[in-house]
Amino acid sequence: MAAKLLAVVLLVSALACKPPSASEQMDSIISWIGTAGMVGEAWLRHTTPDKYTAHTLELAHNSLIDINSGLFKSLPAGIDSAALDSALTRSSAHIGLMQTLVEQKASPDFRTMLDSLYSDEKVVKQFADSVEAKDK
Amino acid sequence: MKKILQLTLGIITSVGGFLEIGSVTTSVQAGAQFGYKLLWPIFFGTICLIFLIEMSGRLAAVSRHTIVDAMRERFGFPFFFVVLVGIAIVAFMVLVAELGGIGFALQILTGIGFPWWALPVSFIVWLLMWKGSFSLIENGASLLGLITISFVVAAIKLHPDWSGVASGLLPTMPQSDKARYGFLTVSILGATISPYLMYFYSSGAIEEKWDRSYIVMNRIIAGFGMFFGGFLAMAVLIAAALVFQPKGIQVDTFPQAALVMVTALPKWGFYLFALSMLFACFGAALEFSLAIAYFFAQGFGWNWSEDLEPSKDSRFAFVYTVIILLAAIPLMLGVDPVKVTMISMALTSATLPLAIVPFLFLMNDPIYLGKYRNGWLSNSIVSIVIVISFVLALISIPLQLIGG
Numbered sequence: 001m002a003a004k005l006l007a008v009v010l011l012v013s014a015l016a017c018k019p020p021s022a023s024e025q026m027d028s029i030i031s032w033i034g035t036a037g038m039v040g041e042a043w044l045r046h047t048t049p050d051k052y053t054a055h056t057l058e059l060a061h062n063s064l065i066d067i068n069s070g071l072f073k074s075l076p077a078g079i080d081s082a083a084l085d086s087a088l089t090r091s092s093a094h095i096g097l098m099q100t101l102v103e104q105k106a107s108p109d110f111r112t113m114l115d116s117l118y119s120d121e122k123v124v125k126q127f128a129d130s131v132e133a134k135d136k
Numbered sequence: 137m138k139k140i141l142q143l144t145l146g147i148i149t150s151v152g153g154f155l156e157i158g159s160v161t162t163s164v165q166a167g168a169q170f171g172y173k174l175l176w177p178i179f180f181g182t183i184c185l186i187f188l189i190e191m192s193g194r195l196a197a198v199s200r201h202t203i204v205d206a207m208r209e210r211f212g213f214p215f216f217f218v219v220l221v222g223i224a225i226v227a228f229m230v231l232v233a234e235l236g237g238i239g240f241a242l243q244i245l246t247g248i249g250f251p252w253w254a255l256p257v258s259f260i261v262w263l264l265m266w267k268g269s270f271s272l273i274e275n276g277a278s279l280l281g282l283i284t285i286s287f288v289v290a291a292i293k294l295h296p297d298w299s300g301v302a303s304g305l306l307p308t309m310p311q312s313d314k315a316r317y318g319f320l321t322v323s324i325l326g327a328t329i330s331p332y333l334m335y336f337y338s339s340g341a342i343e344e345k346w347d348r349s350y351i352v353m354n355r356i357i358a359g360f361g362m363f364f365g366g367f368l369a370m371a372v373l374i375a376a377a378l379v380f381q382p383k384g385i386q387v388d389t390f391p392q393a394a395l396v397m398v399t400a401l402p403k404w405g406f407y408l409f410a411l412s413m414l415f416a417c418f419g420a421a422l423e424f425s426l427a428i429a430y431f432f433a434q435g436f437g438w439n440w441s442e443d444l445e446p447s448k449d450s451r452f453a454f455v456y457t458v459i460i461l462l463a464a465i466p467l468m469l470g471v472d473p474v475k476v477t478m479i480s481m482a483l484t485s486a487t488l489p490l491a492i493v494p495f496l497f498l499m500n501d502p503i504y505l506g507k508y509r510n511g512w513l514s515n516s517i518v519s520i521v522i523v524i525s526f527v528l529a530l531i532s533i534p535l536q537l538i539g540g
Contacts (some may be wrong), residue, residue: 027386034383035392040399047251048406051247
């Protein structure tokens with residue numbers, strides 16, 4: 001009985017310690033890019049305060065950088081990691097710039113940056129689909 | 137006429153006081169990740185809660201005992217002490233989460249980080265406890281909490297697919313992310329079937345001097361109040377499913393959750409969310425502080441009543457003073473209230489057997505309830521809750537590790 005219990009505890013601990021898969025990390029990336037897009041649209045409609053918007057964009061920017069740093073260790077073979085890296089770097093740079101533009105209250109430039117982020121999002125989503133297919 | 141007013145107020149306060157950081161966080165996360173698929177734990181948990189709350193009020197009205205009084209008297213102090221330790225630790229964590237929820241709401245409104253709000257918010261909660269009466273705390277906070285009805289408006293304005301909503305009321309298993317699905321199920325049940333609500337409700341019945349003439353009123357308040365409250369939690373999940381899931385947004389942080397009403401109510405959605413969280417968490421922080429103080433005072437046989445001067449129930453006042461002060465510390469240190477919420481909701485599930493098993497015995501004890509003892513339906517529901525609570529107690533910690 002004790003041995004079985006120990007085995008369960010070890011199994012749970014092993015599962016708990018397992019790092020997130022590439023597919024899960026791609027989901028997080030899409031989630032943060034989506035968040036940045038959503039908060040950006042709301043800010044352009046003047047329905048969210050500047051400080052909240054800037055803080056959320058900062059959160060998205062930092063989260064993307066964090067995820068990117070661990071993603072490439074777990075990418076399945078056959079994914080063009082250079083192209084993905086470039087798309088992710090672009091996305092986080094755009095979100096970082098959006099944060100600055102909120103602080104400067106520069107709405108027209110913000111719109112342009114947001115549209116660029118949507119283009120990045122499409123590319124990242126294609127990569128996410130490929131990673132998910134390969135992970136399965 | 138007085139009873140009709142009390143009844144109306146009882147239902148309104150039950151609705152206004154239903155949502156808090158636990159129910160909102162779990163519902164938003166569930167809707168964002170699994171669409172309508174996790175509506176069933178809210179629905180099922182609400183039905184269980186209706187029965188448990190009705191029983192808590194009936195016990196107080198008939199026996200003039202709170203659950204804690206009766207538990208200590210019936211099972212003795214050593215048993216009560218075990219329950220006290222389990223429940224008090226988790227209730228404390230929930231109080232931290234509620235105070236954090238207020239801080240987060242103020243953070244998104246003002247831009248000042250939530251750790252800075254920990255002390256002022258805790259002080260205001262403590263001051264209201266010290267100076268306020270039971271009816272002020274129960275009715276005042278819950279009436280302000282009626283702003284949470286805006287979640288229902290948002291959900292309806294998003295035009296949900298009602299057949300999908302209906303199918304979400306039946307349990308299904310997702311194709312992937314099963315551990316996460318299980319963890320969120322446990323957390324939703326922990327947020328919905330809250331034993332603290334039972335303790336608070338039975339103590340409130342004693343504070344308001346309920347007697348047997350309140351039995352029908354108690355049944356109506358528990359039934360309608362909790363049903364409409366559960367409906368609010370479902371509205372949060374539906375809105376999150378329609379707003380976040382299509383964009384692939386997984387809600388891990390409070391600032392993300394704040395966008396849940398922005399699509400449906402573009403002009404006011406953000407502020408309605410912030411104010412909903414502010415008032416809902418404020419009401420819940422007051423109720424949890426009171427519930428913990430009631431638990432200690434009733435368990436140790438001290439004087440207790442929120443309507444007494446603190447000098448007349450000094451140990452009761454001392455408990456909530458210390459608890460509120462201690463709860464502010466992790467927040468000042470920057471501990472994330474959303475993480476505390478998710479852990480405490482799963483742990484609430486884990487401690488459910490401690491609260492529910494002795495309750496079943498009490499509700500069948502002729503010494504306390506005479507002819508008002510539980511019938512077969514109430515006993516069946518509590519038995520189901522007990523079986524589920526044991527399963528939840530076993531799986532909540534592993535699911536916390538894997539899926540949380």
